Amino acid sequence: MGSDLLSIGRTGARAARAALDVTAQNITNAGSEGYVRRSVRLAEVASGSIAAVPADINLSGVAVAGVTRNADLFRQSEVRRTGADAARAGTEVDGLTNIETAVEQTGVYDGIVKFEASLQQLLSDPTDGSLRAAVTESGRTMAQTFNVAASSLDAVGTGLRFEANDGVTGVNRVAGELARVNLRLARAIDQSSDQTSLLDQRDTLLRQLSEQTDLTTTIAPDNTVTVAIGGMPGVTLVNGGTASPLAATTAADGTLAFTLGGAPVAPASGALAGKNQALAQLSRTRHDLDAVAADLVATVNAAQATGVDLAGNPGQPLFAGSDAAGMAMIATGGSAVATATSGTNSRDPANLKALRSALATNDPAGRTDTILFAISSAVAGRAVTRDALTSIADNARIALQAQAGVDLDQEAINLTRYQQAFQASGRVIQVASDIFDTLLGIR
Template sequence: MAANLISIANSGARAARAALDITAQNISNASSDGYVRRSVSLAELAVNSVSAAPTAINLAGVRVAGIVRNADMFRQSEVRRTGADAARADAEVQGLENVEAAVEQTGVYTSIVDFEAALKQLLSDPVDGSLRASALEQGRTLAQTINTAASSLDAAGDGLRFEAQDGVDQVNTLAAELARVNLRLSRASDSSSDQSSLLDQRDSLLEKISTYVDTSTTFASDGTVVLHLGGSSGPDLVNGGTATSLAMATASDGTLTFTLGGTAAGIASGSIAGKNQALAELANVRGQLDTIAAGIITAVNGAQASGVDLSGNAGQPLFSGSDAASMAIALASGSQIATAPAGAGANSRDASNLEAMRSALDSADPAGGMNTLLFGISSAVAGRSVTRDALQSIAGSAKVALEAQSGVDLDQEAVNLTRFQQAYQANGRVMQVASDIFDSILSIR
């Protein structure tokens, strides 16, 4: 009987010591990123007695059945999904803000208005050299401003593509690390401390990858994971110890295409998708800016071709180029602005061709087109910002819910520390009492 008491108390002491070790780990890792609270799973230790019936079971203490991670796979999946959506929205808004700044801060709208105003002033005295020089310089400023806007948009696009490439590189690095964790998990002992640490690493890597691309997961019984790009039917980014390389290419309009292991792949969420969406909007804005520039060039040059300049010579193109990047002033002097109609003599004060030029500009309406462009991009930024804030709130709520379950509560751990320490001491006391009983029996004469 005393021997049985010692055996039972010994098993209880071992269980209490294991629980104390786990509690100490929880406390020391309370602030560690990605750490999931652990607890000890206990089970009754039963033995068959030779003198008992074949089906009878005698309880002989307690055993450590394993280490349990307090993590809900559904909540972890929600954190990854909502986090990917929030990252996509945030990356898109940042990209759109860069596009908006590139167009607004260069002052294209103002330069268009100033150019039109300079032509209007020239109507008052079409032979005035200073007014002609002012109109030409306003045209030069307009061309340079549009050039700057185009260059700024190109720079914003280059920045987005650079960041997207960095995201692709990060995905490949994290996927390779996840493949290594899979290999180690396949060799780890069940319910061991090493396995728990590897599972923490696995979950942390999955969450980090989800901030760049949308993924889905399939878990095996040994804790290894198959990571799919996109939905569950998507291609495998990680399968066992193998990680497939993600690659990026730039399309003709500046947007991005992706391949996984050489096969075309789509990315619908995560920061990389957000940057690609911003690039699509940038391509649209750049196309509108090119249209505005081409409209100005066509309207002004067409009017120039229909009139004569101050010297009575046939009007030459005022602007060269065909789009926002190539637009430039082609005239060398303000006297070459064709204000008079064809057939008029030198120094003609007939400004009917200048009126035709202003009418052509009114029809092209570059100021209205620029205003529409600016309003469109500003509206896009405002609308996407509302969506981003909502998605970030949802992602934050999902993360709080997961942390409430898997995070370490220091108050609760302090209670557990006291409880398991008392249990350890109590089992030690039981062993001491059992030893005293056994000694008492042996001392009977």
């Protein structure tokens, strides 16, 4: 016999106890986010002797060879990739929805339609004071709707940039923690409990980073990770124990420009990319709305300049401003509307007709409707993409959970099996003791 029964029983009891501890840890952390199931790897202990030959079976018990994480790097990478895509689509849809609300619910389109309708009504009696007053009031209301829409769009942009900067702060915080985990992993004993806990932390931090930006990861032999963002090959965010700072600056059009360690970088997915895409749409919407406001002001004021007001004086501008935020009605009363052409009777609506014709050509209502349609179409299309990407990300998480998660039924079986193994080892020790007692009692 290669070893005594007491030694064999002792090693069996030690291995069973270690397996029971790991099983209990699995059960305790079954609901913990980011926890990966552990299992004890056991190995036979063989003792050799001078008289032993290769074919001999000469065992001396069992030893704990290490604690293994039931992790799959490919599935984890898929969870990060699909999660980043879903986060980008989700944040973009949220931003586009806020843009749509800012333009639609402020009533810009309705304000333009009512202003044009008041001009149409004024044709019936160009000298009617109430109809003239209605034109200036509807114009004032229209200008205010443009102001509110511009203010609302500015608020949406401010919110998106605030959230993006908060995301940048989060990326830097998580990257710093990941760098510290790398340092501890480099010193951890292979397949130890400390190492497996650090690997859980590493993978959890990587998943948190992927919610904000795309990641390219490289795992070293010592299990430390190098992380780059911005596509392939990307710019390095974490390398060993060093984390480069991510920063965001606001461009002239309101979008964000990102730098990593001073080098330009463009996140391809994640919440940061989604917010920047929404900011790009916001910039286009604001530009189009400003163009409608500026053209409307220029069209009305140009028509005013070719006519005369109710008192026969040369027409003066009705509106001021060159964009949606600055648009304002500056006429003090309805008499300022230049309905007639110079040298004609004040009842002559020729100049008013020219104004309506110019507005019809410029078509501010149609252009505003096009802006609303473009945003609504973008929201609808991105929502379909978001739902599809969210479904893919959910499936990836389910697959990872099925492979790396804790199955309580299986753990209950393991608990019983290792408990019985512990009891059996104790019984081996007891039998060995009984045999020795019997031998010692022989006379």
